[in-house]
Amino acid sequence: MTAFTPRDGMRLDDFMTEMGRQPFELIDGEKHPKRPTVFDPMLVVHALYGALARYLSVNPIGVAFIEGTFILPDLGQPDWVRGARIPDVMFIRNEALAAFRQSPLARPGAPLAVVPDLVIEVLSPTDSYSEVERKVDVYLADGVRMVWAVDPQRKAATAWLANQTAVRLSASDALDGRDVLAGFSVSLGEVFATLPAPPTP
Numbered sequence: 001m002t003a004f005t006p007r008d009g010m011r012l013d014d015f016m017t018e019m020g021r022q023p024f025e026l027i028d029g030e031k032h033p034k035r036p037t038v039f040d041p042m043l044v045v046h047a048l049y050g051a052l053a054r055y056l057s058v059n060p061i062g063v064a065f066i067e068g069t070f071i072l073p074d075l076g077q078p079d080w081v082r083g084a085r086i087p088d089v090m091f092i093r094n095e096a097l098a099a100f101r102q103s104p105l106a107r108p109g110a111p112l113a114v115v116p117d118l119v120i121e122v123l124s125p126t127d128s129y130s131e132v133e134r135k136v137d138v139y140l141a142d143g144v145r146m147v148w149a150v151d152p153q154r155k156a157a158t159a160w161l162a163n164q165t166a167v168r169l170s171a172s173d174a175l176d177g178r179d180v181l182a183g184f185s186v187s188l189g190e191v192f193a194t195l196p197a198p199p200t201p
Helices: 012-021 039-058 094-101 129-142 188-192
Strands: 024-027 030-033 062-066 070-074 077-085 089-093 118-122 146-151 156-161 167-170 174-176 185-187
Touching (some): 039 089, 089 094, 118 129, 129 146
Parallel strands (some): 118 146
Antiparallel strands (some): 062 089
């Protein structure tokens, strides 16, 4: 008799049913409910997505999504989901999307099974630094080429490229698309300018 070896993940049908009840991320076999986004991070998400959309309208090399879900399928068993992520913003190249559309994974009603090239996480006041770093580690292990974590409260950001040291940025700096989004740059000062002014004492 063959022994059953437990593995991380869940059946695709179960994943889709449970996602319909409450969106969640699936990391190392654990479900992490997606928390509602509060106002200030929403403004920053909108500003970053807008900058990407303007860039892509001139450089149509891929597609950007807000709070889209991507899964990590089990290629040996297509009805099994190894993991699922819901970044605040993500960018995927046209070539990767075309390959997915032509694959057996792109069945009607199936989730997106493509690892993004860029992921942006905008921190909420309840996010801890250790939680953010763990998510970044997960994204890079998934194969994401570049990750930006943007902190509206501190008006700062950190950029990671695969196999490179993290770069800390302040409001006077810009997020640079490097070779992932060649020629893309957005001023963090402009992004944070969308935030409401603090109340006067």
